[in-house]
Amino acid sequence: VLRQTEPGLCADPDLAVARALAPELRASGWKGRAVLRDGELIAVKAPGGRVLGLAVDLGTTNISGFLVDLEDGKTLAATGLENPQTIYGNDLISYASHIRRVPEGAAQLQQLAVDALNTLAGELCAACGLKPADIVEMTVAGNTMMHHLLLGLPVRHLSATPFTPALASAIDVKARELGIAVAPGAYVHLLPNIAGFVGGDHVAVLLASMGKSKRPVIAMDIGTNTEISLIAGGEVTSVSCPSGPAFEGGHIGCGMRAAVGAIEKVRVTATGVEVKTIENAPPVGICGSGVLDAVAQMVLAGIVDRRGTMHEGHPCVRDRDGVRELVLADKAAGGGNAVTFTQDDVRALQLAKAAIAAGTELLLQRAGLEAADLDRIIIAGAFGHYIDVASAIAVGLLPDLAPERFAQVGNAAGEGARQALVSRRRRARAQEIAGLARYVELAGSKAFLPAFSKRIGFAAPRRAEPISQETVETT
Amino acid sequence: VLRQTEPGLCADPDLAVARALAPELRASGWKGRAVLRDGELIAVKAPGGRVLGLAVDLGTTNISGFLVDLEDGKTLAATGLENPQTIYGNDLISYASHIRRVPEGAAQLQQLAVDALNTLAGELCAACGLKPADIVEMTVAGNTMMHHLLLGLPVRHLSATPFTPALASAIDVKARELGIAVAPGAYVHLLPNIAGFVGGDHVAVLLASMGKSKRPVIAMDIGTNTEISLIAGGEVTSVSCPSGPAFEGGHIGCGMRAAVGAIEKVRVTATGVEVKTIENAPPVGICGSGVLDAVAQMVLAGIVDRRGTMHEGHPCVRDRDGVRELVLADKAAGGGNAVTFTQDDVRALQLAKAAIAAGTELLLQRAGLEAADLDRIIIAGAFGHYIDVASAIAVGLLPDLAPERFAQVGNAAGEGARQALVSRRRRARAQEIAGLARYVELAGSKAFLPAFSKRIGFAAPRRAEPISQETVETT
Numbered sequence: 021v022l023r024q025t026e027p028g029l030c031a032d033p034d035l036a037v038a039r040a041l042a043p044e045l046r047a048s049g050w051k052g053r054a055v056l057r058d059g060e061l062i063a064v065k066a067p068g069g070r071v072l073g074l075a076v077d078l079g080t081t082n083i084s085g086f087l088v089d090l091e092d093g094k095t096l097a098a099t100g101l102e103n104p105q106t107i108y109g110n111d112l113i114s115y116a117s118h119i120r121r122v123p124e125g126a127a128q129l130q131q132l133a134v135d136a137l138n139t140l141a142g143e144l145c146a147a148c149g150l151k152p153a154d155i156v157e158m159t160v161a162g163n164t165m166m167h168h169l170l171l172g173l174p175v176r177h178l179s180a181t182p183f184t185p186a187l188a189s190a191i192d193v194k195a196r197e198l199g200i201a202v203a204p205g206a207y208v209h210l211l212p213n214i215a216g217f218v219g220g221d222h223v224a225v226l227l228a229s230m231g232k233s234k235r236p237v238i239a240m241d242i243g244t245n246t247e248i249s250l251i252a253g254g255e256v257t258s259v260s261c262p263s264g265p266a267f268e269g270g271h272i273g274c275g276m277r278a279a280v281g282a283i284e285k286v287r288v289t290a291t292g293v294e295v296k297t298i299e300n301a302p303p304v305g306i307c308g309s310g311v312l313d314a315v316a317q318m319v320l321a322g323i324v325d326r327r328g329t330m331h332e333g334h335p336c337v338r339d340r341d342g343v344r345e346l347v348l349a350d351k352a353a354g355g356g357n358a359v360t361f362t363q364d365d366v367r368a369l370q371l372a373k374a375a376i377a378a379g380t381e382l383l384l385q386r387a388g389l390e391a392a393d394l395d396r397i398i399i400a401g402a403f404g405h406y407i408d409v410a411s412a413i414a415v416g417l418l419p420d421l422a423p424e425r426f427a428q429v430g431n432a433a434g435e436g437a438r439q440a441l442v443s444r445r446r447r448a449r450a451q452e453i454a455g456l457a458r459y460v461e462l463a464g465s466k467a468f469l470p471a472f473s474k475r476i477g478f479a480a481p482r483r484a485e486p487i488s489q490e491t492v493e494t495t
Numbered sequence: 496v497l498r499q500t501e502p503g504l505c506a507d508p509d510l511a512v513a514r515a516l517a518p519e520l521r522a523s524g525w526k527g528r529a530v531l532r533d534g535e536l537i538a539v540k541a542p543g544g545r546v547l548g549l550a551v552d553l554g555t556t557n558i559s560g561f562l563v564d565l566e567d568g569k570t571l572a573a574t575g576l577e578n579p580q581t582i583y584g585n586d587l588i589s590y591a592s593h594i595r596r597v598p599e600g601a602a603q604l605q606q607l608a609v610d611a612l613n614t615l616a617g618e619l620c621a622a623c624g625l626k627p628a629d630i631v632e633m634t635v636a637g638n639t640m641m642h643h644l645l646l647g648l649p650v651r652h653l654s655a656t657p658f659t660p661a662l663a664s665a666i667d668v669k670a671r672e673l674g675i676a677v678a679p680g681a682y683v684h685l686l687p688n689i690a691g692f693v694g695g696d697h698v699a700v701l702l703a704s705m706g707k708s709k710r711p712v713i714a715m716d717i718g719t720n721t722e723i724s725l726i727a728g729g730e731v732t733s734v735s736c737p738s739g740p741a742f743e744g745g746h747i748g749c750g751m752r753a754a755v756g757a758i759e760k761v762r763v764t765a766t767g768v769e770v771k772t773i774e775n776a777p778p779v780g781i782c783g784s785g786v787l788d789a790v791a792q793m794v795l796a797g798i799v800d801r802r803g804t805m806h807e808g809h810p811c812v813r814d815r816d817g818v819r820e821l822v823l824a825d826k827a828a829g830g831g832n833a834v835t836f837t838q839d840d841v842r843a844l845q846l847a848k849a850a851i852a853a854g855t856e857l858l859l860q861r862a863g864l865e866a867a868d869l870d871r872i873i874i875a876g877a878f879g880h881y882i883d884v885a886s887a888i889a890v891g892l893l894p895d896l897a898p899e900r901f902a903q904v905g906n907a908a909g910e911g912a913r914q915a916l917v918s919r920r921r922r923a924r925a926q927e928i929a930g931l932a933r934y935v936e937l938a939g940s941k942a943f944l945p946a947f948s949k950r951i952g953f954a955a956p957r958r959a960e961p962i963s964q965e966t967v968e969t970t
């Protein structure tokens with residue numbers, strides 16, 4: 021993206037750079053390197069000065085940042101922080117309703133995003149003994165709502181059908197125009213959006229993970245909204261599934277985010293339940309991968325039937341106040357919280373997995389394909405990184421393919437943002453992908469509701485063998 | 496400079512445009528034209544919307560503006576206003592000293608310049624029933640100090656040797672970054688500077704007036720500083736002469752700017768003095784062209800000798816309080832002010848004309864040329880438009896060439912700004928001229944002082960014939 025040269029003022033200077041240029045060059049004895057961007061002089065570095073970039077995955081609940089040395093493309097530091105916008109809610113719908121209720125709501129959310137980016141830049145630089153003022157270029161991959169809020173674009177049409185983004189194409193903005201305190205001449209490049217519910221974060225996922233396979237590939241980023249793209253025959257078709265917050269621990273009785281003490285693995289044996297918590301701490305609640313495991317294990321154990329109804333008979337299943345639940349952790353036993361998984365929690369998981377499975381099926385149907393035709397299923401995102409694929413298959417969230425066909429690629433959105441930061445060619449490729457992608461609105465598809473209904477239940481357990489007795493670590 | 500197309504969002508949108516885009520397109524039924532600038536979407540016009548440009552000659556004392564329809568390049572309106580920065584003085588030295596004295600001085604001057612540009616845009620648009628919000632592109636040609644003040648560039652090194660500009664090359668700045676209230680996505684293009692005392696206004700003069708002559712040409716813009724360029728053999732060499740404020744009526748006892756009641760023409764006859772004032776109003780004072788005429792006529796009449804000393808003998812020459820003076824207008828006679836021209840005023844004119852003549856001579860000397868080799872002498876600027884060339888030759892300000900070799904081109908800086916506004920090719924040409932021009936610092940030239948000293952006096956009157964008895968209008 022950037023070019024460096026001896027300063028000769030042949031380039032168009034940025035105004036802020038021009039203001040500081042003469043004093044700075046005087047201070048450095050008229051020695052320095054010019055940082056050019058599309059022919060614009062965006063910084064002048066004193067000898068030894070660093071030329072840094074910051075790639076950001078701006079998620080609804082979490083923000084990840086990657087500090088990169090733009091001279092050799094190496095990542096110097098990476099970190100994450102909770103999106104402070106979550107003080108107004110945990111999902112896009114909460115943000116949209118805050119904006120509708122409060123006149124300055126959008127400005128508040130924008131300021132929180134800007135504050136977070138400044139914090140991120142400060143923390144990453146501090147970790148390396150560097151200064152945010154040396155960051156001359158940023159990329160941000162966010163969903164369409166995050167993108168709009170950061171830019172101060174109108175979001176009214178994002179939260180109502182037909183969910184039209186105010187801006188889909190990539191945009192370059194001076195960081196200072198957004199209040200981001202990096203180099204005065206720095207730009208922020210925001211990756212393009214595909215649609216109102218398929219944003220730059222998904223484009224970044226596709227950029228980072230699409231690869232060159234000639235055979236059909238599906239890429240998905242599981243979250244409150246699950247974006248799924250089918251890449252087949254040179255075409256990209258994308259949907260966004262309203263999967264709800266179950267995978268982030270939301271709308272689950274004892275649900276919590278993936279933090280210390282969250283139950284992340286569950287094994288139901290014939291005689292009891294074994295759980296593993298994050299950092300093996302006393303159990304506090306259950307996070308997304310635990311939710312998936314719990315339901316999968318109950319299905320495999322026959323506790324949950326094909327319609328999703330929980331049945332008695334297992335020693336850990338009980339009825340309390342008329343609600344049937346599986347006891348995952350007993351307060352008495354460990355010292356943590358009592359954690360249970362209720363019939364309602366099973367229903368929440370059913371809605372989520374059915375939406376994703378129906379979205380996947382619809383994409384395959386439209387292309388005349390079946391799951392078996394897929395070369396790979398790429399699962400991006402933090403949640404996707406930690407799930408047990410076998411559990412996801414067991415509940416019907418993922419198609420029943422061999423394990424090697426699944427690639428759990430972690431934070432591909434962040435990796436895509438990093439690639440777009442260091443490479444003009446990758447940035448152009450992101451724009452190409454976004455332009456290529458056709459968005460299919462599930463709410464407007466007659467085939468969605470039947471597919472969803474068909475997927476709401478569970479298949480009969482594949483395995484006739486008894487439930488694994490393999491011991492997992494217990495708290 | 497601009498390209499228009501159907502909006503397809505293929506262009507990089509400006510942030511402010513992106514913010515307004517969706518609501519505006521909704522309002523116009525998704526019809527509109529996109530205004531592109533170097534691939535950036537800087538405006539979207541509803542059907543029938545105008546695409547306007549504003550070219551500005553930002554002078555130390557006067558500001559001229561030209562409102563242009565960018566779709567056909569036609570000038571819709573032109574106007575001028577006094578530069579409100581003059582509340583801090585009448586020349587660059589006053590501005591520089593204000594900035595040194597007052598911490599927020601530069602910011603005050605910048606704000607005044609911005610206010611003036613907004614006033615200019617408002618007045619020009621109001622005259623045509625149009626809106627400043629339809630102005631999508633501006634060009635500004637100003638001297639280096641005006642350029643720096645408008646941009647908020649440091650000016651410390653402009654007012655001390657070696658008078659280095661903080662920025663010489665052309666620069667494009669978002670109008671909103673300067674506080675100029677035109678279209679949200681509009682840019683301001685500032686023409687490049689050649690040196691600390693040869694600014695974008697002189698580049699604009701050269702752009703508008705250089706022509707294609709193969710023979711040597713001199714272009715000058717006479718003012719407090721007189722920029723002179725010699726264009727010869729494919730090269731441009733520029734000097735700035737410290738000509739002082741005499742031509743703007745400054746440092747002249749009864750001096751005034753060229754306004755109603757200013758004596759602009761003077762004829763000395765054997766028996767008296769005839770004057771013409773602007774708009775034939777009762778005389779208030781004397782402006783630059785009158786100063787030039789008064790001295791020329793006194794030289795031709797033998798009242799002023801070769802050394803510049805005024806002699807008695809003419810009925811209108813008198814001594815008052817020990818100061819010799821020529822009475823131009825008597826309070827008793829007309830009803831205006833008594834206006835006289837003193838020995839000190841002659842000295843002020845001598846300094847001014849000697850500086851310009853020496854600068855011209857030095858340029859010619861360096862190129863191995865003589866005045867007679869010049870194809871043309873282009874005289875730009877308001878003052879240059881109104882002077883009597885014969886008077887300028889008589890005092891030795893201009894070389895003694897045939898009248899047809901002089902071209903009084905008026906506001907060539909404004910015309911250059913207009914050309915740079917409507918044509919990308921002309922804009923590139925301005926940058927080329929600025930890059931081509933070599934600046935010669937007169938203060939650093941050993942040849943300057945001798946040349947100046949040689950030119951401080953007056954030549955003997957060429958003409959032996961008696962002073963013209965031709966009657967000019969008198970007040």
